[in-house]
Amino acid sequence: MVAASPFLLPIGRPCPRKVTRLFRRHLQSQVKTVLQELDERGFIAALTSPKLHQHVQSPTTIYAGVDPSASSLHVGNLLPLLGLLHFQAKGHQSICLIGGATGSIGDPSGRSTERKALSTEDLAVNVRGITNQVHRFFATGSVYLQKRGIDIKGKGKEPQEDMGVKVVDNYEWTKDVSLLDFLRGPGKLSRVGVMLSRDSVKNRLTSDSGISYTEFTYQLLQAYDFSHLWKEYGCKIQMGGSDQWGNIVSGIDLIKRSQSQIQIQQQQHNEDSVSGKKSGTELVGEEEEVEAYGLTIPLLTTSTGEKFGKSAGNAVWLDERRTSPAEFYQFFLRTTDEDVAKYLKLFTFLPIEEIDSIMAEHEKSKSARKPQKLLASEVTELVHGADGLSKALLATEILYPSTKPTISSGMSSIYKTLKSSDVLAAFEGDSRFHKIPFSEIKDKPISKLCVIYGLCKSRGEASKAISSGSLTFNDRRINDPRDEIRRSQLIDGKIAIVKIGNKRQLIFYLE
Known part of the structure; x- marks a missing residue:
């Protein structure tokens, strides 16, 4: 019989509100951790364990992944990147995973139909484009933070070009794994009943289009990614959108089952008596607990319920060749009064007190739209650098002369x-x-x-x-x-x- 994990929530279910409130109590410590910072800004949707608060008090490693469905990321992808930047700013190691392998499969989460398959050539182009873009984001992010007094590497030390953020491609560790090896490894340690219980799977099973076996196995590939990063990079945390909860928990479960199996095999090797054998699928006990955690961030929508990141039906890209800095700036400048405080907390590193102050001032003179201008300037500089912001401000003055x-x-x-x-x-x-x-x-x-x-x-x-x-x-x-x-x-x-x-x-x- 499989032993229940001592700190995993029920697999495949969202984090209950009561449990979330219990998690939030841990954020009241006097030392402001990265989780407290993120929670104050509205970043945290759910955690897989309250023990994560204690874990982040020491340097750790976290990862978030993006699938290369296009050659550029868009503003809807900014939150996980910003989450990694927050961790990096607090002295932790961040890893951004590019899904060169999983991108060829397609994540069924949040989708009613299967993604269109990309050719090998298109996928390679997308992987290169996003890899370069992520490196650039953390390079401009380093400069952005230093200008605001947030010194990543400590006073008097020059930051690395990309702040030491690792960018990896999961194709590198999956390309040589045979089908039989995968089935004997992650496949044998996974339970079909649990996989079927995932919302991403259940919703598709009841739809007219159904779900292919290919997309059904996506959760195993993402779990395998977490397991690989846990072993090779000491990565203890995975971060993703709320729709990634099931995939994240799958990774934690795979890590625990894999480690349990290794320990059991070692024990069996050293035991002389057959009576001491255990089941190969039993999880590690409390005394041998394996550290692996998940953090989800909210799926962002506007105050009207629309999906964030769309402008007149088109995505707002981070690539300035697809969305110019001027158009990027204007997208955030058009933020409504109902959304601007939330976006200032999520998309900038401005202190909460400063945001509260400018919002109080805004109530006295809404026509000046100072919060919107500040938001647009901060995010444009963060993504496109100081030169990009200068271009955007000049374009704004040309099109909308004062x-x-x-x-x-x-x-x-x-x-x-x-x-x-x-x-x-x-x-x-x-x-x-x-x-x-x-x-x-x-x-x-x-x-x-x-x-x-x-x-x-x-x-x-x-x-x-x-x-x-x-x-x-x-x-x-x-x-x-x-x-x-x-x-x-x-x-x-x-x-x-x-x-x-x-x-x-x-x-x-x-x-």
């Missing part, structure tokens, strides 16, 4: 001093930016250009914007659908900014 044009000036003051090279640096890679020869727009009405470059769906929509006075070109109101962009009207001889109101823009760099 000084409005007057009848005498005819143009916003920033447009008068703007250099085309600055516009190129601020907007290159932005979906609204188009670097083209002047010949491509010559003799074409602005109303037609709006349709060609996606500002309007039709000439009729463009004409309606003109008649309402909302279509402008370099701060000049367009009154005639036949008006064209002329060389003499360009900013610095190259730049044309076409806008409909304050929410839709085109930026042309005309060579």
Whole structure:
């Protein structure tokens, strides 16, 4: 009979509220641990054991994984990266696992249908892209923290380029494992009844699409990852979203069963009497407890219940070639009053007291939107660095000038001093930016250009914007659908900014 783990919650079930409250009591210690910091910021959804609070009082190792379903991460992936950054800032070792192996399988958690299989070539491209991106995130994160007085390596010591964060690919330790070896190892130590009880599996079993054996085994592969990192890197904690609870517990269970089996085999080897033998699946007892823990973070949604990380139906990427720093900045700048305090705690390292203070000030003057501006600046600098933030701020001033044009000036003051090279640096890679020869727009009405470059769906929509006075070109109101962009009207001889109101823009760099 399998002995129950002394500190695992029932496998496959979410952490009960009562147990969560008990966990939170451990956060009241005088010494502020990384768990206390994360809990104050709303990071902790559940823990597999309250003993984790004591465990993190000494340096430990934690990992979180990302599957390379695309060549870039998006803002929805930021929370686990930030969680690893918090651990690293407190002197622990962080590991980011790239799922080169599991990415070819697909995690069924939170999905109603099976993922589209990636080709070997596409998967390799995605793994390289995300690996480079993670290294960059921790490099910019190191600079970000140092500027705010959070010294990772101690005073007077230079931090490593990526702060010593390890980035690993699980393909490296699974590529040479045969099917028979896997079945005799993790397969033999896993129970089908428990696997079937996982919410990710149960939900798919009752759906019309069902679940393939491939995705059914995903939880074993993720458990194998935790077991491998536990043995090879001394990694004692896995962190993931709330939907990863079952997979995390599977890893803890596999670690305990594997270690129990090893100890039993050693005992059997040393015993002369057959009567002392134990079952090969018995877990380690209390006196030989194996340290392996899980931490889940909440699945983030907006105050309206929408999935976080979508902008007009499109993902907001961390790759500046897919989402420019300017668009990234604007995404966070558009945060609602209902969400901004929560996001400041989750996505920045600002002290809680400072966040509370700025929110109190915000209540007196909401129109200034100071918390939103602070949030956008902090997260943009964290992800894209100081240079990326400078580009974003310049782009914001170009698109939304703080000084409005007057009848005498005819143009916003920033447009008068703007250099085309600055516009190129601020907007290159932005979906609204188009670097083209002047010949491509010559003799074409602005109303037609709006349709060609996606500002309007039709000439009729463009004409309606003109008649309402909302279509402008370099701060000049367009009154005639036949008006064209002329060389003499360009900013610095190259730049044309076409806008409909304050929410839709085109930026042309005309060579």
